[in-house]
Amino acid sequence: MTTPAGPFPPDGFLLIAHRGDNRNFPENTLAAFEGALAAGADMVELDVALSADGRPVVIHDDTLDRTTSGAGRVSARTLAEIEALDAGSWFSPRFSGERAPTLEAVFRRMGGRIRINVEIKKEAAKTAGPFPDVCGQVAGLIRQHGLAGSVLVSCFDDAVLADFRRIAPEIAIGVLSDRPETPGEVLGRMEAVKAASYHQNAALLTRGVVEALHPRGLRVLAWTGRRENTWEALKKALECGADGFFADDPGPMRKLLDGWREKNAGRA
Ligand code: G3P
Numbered sequence: 001m002t003t004p005a006g007p008f009p010p011d012g013f014l015l016i017a018h019r020g021d022n023r024n025f026p027e028n029t030l031a032a033f034e035g036a037l038a039a040g041a042d043m044v045e046l047d048v049a050l051s052a053d054g055r056p057v058v059i060h061d062d063t064l065d066r067t068t069s070g071a072g073r074v075s076a077r078t079l080a081e082i083e084a085l086d087a088g089s090w091f092s093p094r095f096s097g098e099r100a101p102t103l104e105a106v107f108r109r110m111g112g113r114i115r116i117n118v119e120i121k122k123e124a125a126k127t128a129g130p131f132p133d134v135c136g137q138v139a140g141l142i143r144q145h146g147l148a149g150s151v152l153v154s155c156f157d158d159a160v161l162a163d164f165r166r167i168a169p170e171i172a173i174g175v176l177s178d179r180p181e182t183p184g185e186v187l188g189r190m191e192a193v194k195a196a197s198y199h200q201n202a203a204l205l206t207r208g209v210v211e212a213l214h215p216r217g218l219r220v221l222a223w224t225g226r227r228e229n230t231w232e233a234l235k236k237a238l239e240c241g242a243d244g245f246f247a248d249d250p251g252p253m254r255k256l257l258d259g260w261r262e263k264n265a266g267r268a
């Protein structure tokens, strides 16, 4: 089995809007994804959970409380119930009426206009029910919308990624991490699922890992927690030689990134 190349430019750095432009819009909504595109992001990242009736919904937390007008577990509510909730007012009254979109709605609106990183939440893979599993549904939607070349699927759980790889040999996978790992460990995880990219917490990223992956054509993306999403973190990712950064506020980050690249043009 070969490794799908993924939606990576041959030579370039991906500015990825984390849950869309989550500083200026309610995270993981169509408004946040449109905002990310307008701010100059190269890719949007989103999180996928399953509703009680097994439909892939775009929301980060396992519960509805923080980012919607509802409460309780996402997996305990049907899609119709989730779609009736307000997913914008918690952020600002300006966004009242914004919804937690289905993955299908995001593909319909954003597909082909910007690269998309679909992060499957571990909880979604555990949700049991009389409907197709989350990996099968995500793969089916990517194919249905003709997005195999512009979507990257990631997860913190390698067992979920192995399942996805078996179902979709042609779609690129990113392996997520939030712990220190040696280059050998990273390469082993990536080889097992034929992953195209490694997504590490910027605080744990090392030049050694980047140098082990690059000669093999593998990419490295850096993410951070909310408080750590700063220019310093982006600079560290650039200095380590990473291929992309998950930004909470992609507009200013775009300017900083372009300025850095101009200044360092020609530097290895
Ligand atoms: O995929 C990178 C990042 O989104 C992982 O953390 O918790 O924001 O989904 P989280």
Ligand code: MG
Binding pocket: 045, 046, 047, 119
């Ligand atoms: Mg995520």
